Amino acid sequence: MAITVRFFAGIRERLGRNQAQVDASAVASAADVWREVAGVPLPPNTLIAVNQEYAQPGQAVRDGDEVAFFPPVTGGAA
Amino acid sequence: MAITVRFFAGIRERLGRNQAQVDASAVASAADVWREVAGVPLPPNTLIAVNQEYAQPGQAVRDGDEVAFFPPVTGGAA
Amino acid sequence: MSVRVIDTPLEPWREVAAFEATQKFAGKVGAACVFVGTMRDYNQDTTVRSMVLEHYPAMTERELEAIGNEAARKWTIEKWMVVHRHGALQPSDPIVLVAAWSGHREQAFAACRYIIEALKTRAPFWKQEQTENGARWVERQT
């Protein structure tokens, strides 16, 4: 298995893709996942979710996890 | 003409009527109106309106006015 | 803006939808806050079977207009409405509807809240509850 990586909104656009796969043996933390797939520094204020829950960059990740990177959210209303 | 006096809710029930007329020459203030028609002291916390606007007991009244006496209001919701 | 005192069943969501349909908000409104008060079947630990809401016609409408206009001066709102029942009510019947529309949610919430709070202390309505122990006038509470 592997780690599934997902990108949303501006980050998805900047990276030119909405998804990636990472070999779990190459990474220990969410921050490692970003470094492995992005090729650019993590933009400031980027939010991270591991398995659909908010996480810190240092959070450990493992085989089968889904790790997502996205900008601050802007749902709701005025 | 005269002054029309109106009673609501518990005060209406206590006085046994919802309306009265007072000769305007007999009264100068809203408190006078109560004394003239009620025969009992003004219950504490009674609200007064003159011509459908909240008023103090000392407010002057004159021919043609409508003076109302009622308990604290209880509209709206829980 | 819109005040109605009615003695027929209040259908709050239909009222709000109908009011909006008559408005030309035209993309200026970003937020609506609506409050609906309904009759409970209890009050102060006593079962309430039914209720009669007495009011002071003419003064009621005047006071509700004044309250809504105060809210519109205090906050930036596009529209507001109040509909209040009087007469005989059964548990779970809607009693009052307050709605405020604004460009921003803080303003809509604040105006709606202001109107219902002011209404409770100033609008001349009086509730008489029918309980197991007979009829009683509701005392004012917060």
Add this chain to the structure above:
Amino acid sequence: MSVRVIDTPLEPWREVAAFEATQKFAGKVGAACVFVGTMRDYNQDTTVRSMVLEHYPAMTERELEAIGNEAARKWTIEKWMVVHRHGALQPSDPIVLVAAWSGHREQAFAACRYIIEALKTRAPFWKQEQTENGARWVERQT
């Protein structure tokens, strides 16, 4: 209690009425507070022609459930609901509906307000606006 994320037009008052019809509030509810956010035709002094709301399926629902459950722990509410649009929207389209039902109005207001505020900072939605100068991602504001 009830979370829905939809890509079809949101009819907020119909949603609320339909939800209430499925509930057995049975006289325990005295207060409902409803917030509806709609799309404006302006933002930061620029005309907005249309909008696309992207979201993170699965996480969105999970986060909205978490927020609603927090509100239900913080305040005494009987029920709550959230419906949020995604996909393409036009000015004046409803975006989000939040509703809370309680025995008391303070609780209903506070819970409704809590949910919309938390939603804005935590629910994974992103707005892209189409303006006269092209598309732009909305930056987070208060």
